[in-house]
Amino acid sequence: MDAIAVRQGKTRPELIDIERPEPDDGEVLVKTLRVGIDGTDFEVLSGSHGEFPEGSEYQILGHEAVGVVEAANGTALSEGEIVVPTVRRPKNTSSRFFENDEPDMAPPGEYVERGIAGAHGYMAEYFTTPASFLVSIPESLADVGFLVEPISNAEKALELAQRSRSTFEWQDSAGLVLGNGPLGLLTLAMLTDRCERTYCLGRRERPDPTIDIVDELGATYINSQQTAVDEIPAAHEPMDLVFEATGHAKHAFSTIEALDSNGVGVLLGIPEDWEFTVNGGALHRQLVLQNKALLGSVNSNVRHYNRARNTLAEYPDWFVSSIMTTRCSVSEFADAFEQSPESIKSYIEFSA
C-alpha cells in the first residue's frame, strides 16, 4: 500500500510502498480517509523533534487523521464507523497514566507518539491501532474529522486553564490567541463562544486569508510587528486568558505581562533553547500580586477528543471550509508540504 514517510538522513517526505498492516488481537484495521499536516510534521522532517521508530529506517508521517473502520476485529467498533485515532501509545512499560486514560499527562519516556516520536504515523492507506485509542465521530464529520486532533489539544489546554481558575468566580471576558496558524485559528473560533472579546496576534500584514478569518470571527487582529505582546494591555486591554500557539519562547514571558489580574496563560508551543534577558523580578511580582497563572499543556486524551468532536460540529461551515485550504491526493503529496501564505491547512486524501 502507499505510505508517505521520511527516511533516515532525509528531510523531504517520500511515497513508499509497504505491506498493509494486519491488526493484532484488540486492534482495529482502519482505512485512512484524510490526514492533516501541521507544524510538528515539519519539525519531524527537519529532525528537530521526534525520533524514528526503533529499528526502522523510515518513519510514516502524520498524526492528524480520520478514517473508517475496515475490520473491527472483534472489538466494540463496527465496520464503516468513522474514527479519529489518538497520538500517544505506551512505550514498553506499564504507565499509570495510560491505565488512567491520561496518556497526555505521561512523562517523557513512558510513551511514543504516532507520526512524531518512536512510532509510525497515519499517512498510509491503512493503519492498525487498539480500539481504545479510536474516537468515533459522526459520518457527517468524515471530511473534516482530521481537525479533531488539533482541536483536542486546545480543549485540553482550555480545561487546564479553566480548572486552574476554578477556586474563584473567574470572568474570562477577554481572550487572546498568540498565533494565526491553524491551531491558533481553531482555538480562536472556540474562544469566541466563551469570551466577550477575542484577539489574535500574528506577524502577517493585510491582505491575508488568516486575517480575513479573524475578522469574520469578530475578533481583533493584532499585528505583532506593530504591537508587542507586553504592549497589548495598553493598546487594547489586559487579557483574562492568553493561549500561546507560536512556539516563540519570549511569548511565554510577555504573556505574564499581557494578563489581567487573575488571568491565566496557557502555553502550547515547543521552542528550542534560547537565552535572553527578562525582568524576572517584575514577572515574579506580577504573578504573585495579581494571582496570575502560567501553564504548559501538551497532547490530549479521549475526553478532549470527544469535546473536540462536539466543538468541530458546532463550528460554522464557512469557518471550517476556509481553514481547509489545500487538499492533495496521495500522488500530489509533495504539494501538501509546500507552505504558502495562501495555504492554511493542507491535508492528504487517501480515500474519499
Place this chain on the structure above:
Amino acid sequence: MDAIAVRQGKTRPELIDIERPEPDDGEVLVKTLRVGIDGTDFEVLSGSHGEFPEGSEYQILGHEAVGVVEAANGTALSEGEIVVPTVRRPKNTSSRFFENDEPDMAPPGEYVERGIAGAHGYMAEYFTTPASFLVSIPESLADVGFLVEPISNAEKALELAQRSRSTFEWQDSAGLVLGNGPLGLLTLAMLTDRCERTYCLGRRERPDPTIDIVDELGATYINSQQTAVDEIPAAHEPMDLVFEATGHAKHAFSTIEALDSNGVGVLLGIPEDWEFTVNGGALHRQLVLQNKALLGSVNSNVRHYNRARNTLAEYPDWFVSSIMTTRCSVSEFADAFEQSPESIKSYIEFSA
C-alpha cells in the same frame, strides 16, 4: 491607648498614644491579644511596600493578629469570642470580589490592606472592623491565633496549586518549600501531612534552630549555597509541588526546572525589579512538554482562614512553640523588630 506605628519619613516603629476607636454600625470592637511580625512589616517600615492611610501622618503596623471581642455591637459575634481579622478591606469602590467574599482575588486598586497599604493595622490595644472580616477560633488557640493569617496564605496557595492539577490524578509525593522563615516552616509542616517526602531550602548552615525544626518535621534540609534550586532534581528528586516563600526572583524560574512532569510551583514572594538572563526557550519547552504549571498567589479569604484554623489546631505542640520564639510586651516592642538567627517568629503581646 497604646499603638505601635511608623511615622511618615521614618523607618523605625514608635509607640504612640491614640484614642480608642469606636465601632460603627456593623463593626465590632476587638481587644488585641497578640500581633505577629513578618517580612512584610519590615517592607512597610523601609517603605518598599505599602502606603500610609490617606491623610494620616502615621500608620499603625501589624496584620497578623488575634483578639477577643470586647463589644459585639449588635453583630452575630459574642463578647469574649476569640477572633482573627482578615487583612484586605474595600477601597471606596464597589468590588465584585468583596461581594463574592473573594477579596484575595481583587485587583490592585480595589482594596486597602490593614497594617500594610492604605489602612491602619492591628498593633494597638483595640481595633474595630466589620464582623464579616473576623474569623472565630477556639479559645484554646487564643495564644497562637496570630499564626492563622500566615497559614491562611499557604492554604490559599495550596488550594490554587491543587485545583490547577485537578484535571488528572495528580500525585504530590515530593514537596519542596523554598525558604525557612516562619511562612516556609508553617507551610512545610502543612505539607508533611500531604506529601510522602518533603524538602526545605534555606541559606543557613547548621547549627540553626530552623534547620532543627526541618529535621524534626522529617523533612530534608537543602542548603542553597551547596545545591541551587535547579540542581535539586539531580541531587534529590524532581518535585511535584514547589512552594516559593523567599521573594528571590530567580527562584520563580528555577522552580520550573525543579518540578517533575505535571508539577506545580506556587509563588508567594514579592521581589523588586531584577533583570537577568534565562534560557527562556528551555523553560517554555519544559512547561509545555511536561505539563508544568507556575502560579502566583497573594493574600487569602475567610475560607482559607477557616482551613488555617484547623491546620493550626492539628500542628504538634512542639512545632508551634518552637516557631513562636520571641514574645515581647508592648513596652519591649522595639525588641520584637530586632532580627537574629535565634528568632523565628516575634510577636507583641497586648493583652494576656
